[in-house]
Amino acid sequence: METxxxxxxxxxYNLVTFLNTSSSEEMFYxxxxxxxxxxxxxxxxxxxxxxxxxxxxxxxxxxxCRHLKFANFAEFKNEVxxxxxxxxxxxxxxxxxxxxxxxxxxxxxxxxxxxxxxxxQMSKENLRIEDVDRLCQILHDxxxxxxxGFQFNKIVASDFxxxxxxxxxxxxxxxxxxxxxxxxxxxxxxxxxxxxxxxARDLQMFSLVDAIKTRKSRVVLVTMNKDAKVIDKVDDxxxxxxxxxxxxxxxxxxxxVIKTFLDLVYFRYGILYPRKG
Numbered sequence: 431m432e433t434x435x436x437x438x439x440x441x442x443y444n445l446v447t448f449l450n451t452s453s454s455e456e457m458f459y460x461x462x463x464x465x466x467x468x469x470x471x472x473x474x475x476x477x478x479x480x481x482x483x484x485x486x487x488x489x490x491x492x493x494x495c496r497h498l499k500f501a502n503f504a505e506f507k508n509e510v511x512x513x514x515x516x517x518x519x520x521x522x523x524x525x526x527x528x529x530x531x532x533x534x535x536x537x538x539x540x541x542x543x544x545x546x547x548x549x550x551q552m553s554k555e556n557l558r559i560e561d562v563d564r565l566c567q568i569l570h571d572x573x574x575x576x577x578x579g580f581q582f583n584k585i586v587a588s589d590f591x592x593x594x595x596x597x598x599x600x601x602x603x604x605x606x607x608x609x610x611x612x613x614x615x616x617x618x619x620x621x622x623x624x625x626x627x628x629x630a631r632d633l634q635m636f637s638l639v640d641a642i643k644t645r646k647s648r649v650v651l652v653t654m655n656k657d658a659k660v661i662d663k664v665d666d667x668x669x670x671x672x673x674x675x676x677x678x679x680x681x682x683x684x685x686x687v688i689k690t691f692l693d694l695v696y697f698r699y700g701i702l703y704p705r706k707g
Contacts, residue, residue: 465510
């Protein structure tokens, strides 16, 4: 089975999202719940033992893995193993900095908050209202709007979706449940695809943009990475200045910058195109 490689394979995030968006009465919910509650065992467990744990069959476990876009249970286990290895190395501080953070707990507060504050300040100082207005016009003129984001940017996209609805503009923003391909299939030549990605990693972005382009849709990128090569492939890009957090991998400080930028876009859109009635 072919995997949609334009989606970031963060299996831990996708499993948690699946759990949050599924009914507790579904068999796949039960499988997902048991996987997460025994996550450290998954890399070494066999499919028969997992099926027994979930009171289901190996065939159903295999269907669950395919639903999450994995060819089989073995591929799923390898992805879980890779994600757990990354999680064990989540904190990126060097030896001396880590010792300082341990010995001086107050420095942890300074380190995390100062990073976000400096990032937002940098964004504020370099932002041009002309660019904000240009994005507002693009949104206003679009017949159909679809948001694409990875990890925390999906939450940001959902928040902005609700804000646009309050201004009379309907947009799509989906929470993953393993059926991501449906998002691409909804696109057509009247669609505006807005991709939110603070780091805009090349392999991930190239595949996603190429997939969107096959639907003849317009692609707009919102990112903090001014050097992203994918900028040359999209129809328009909005680069929001800020600091890429290198303290720990799953920091949301970058997402905070993107969300604050979109809050500004929402505020400005409401001024330029007030809801009628």
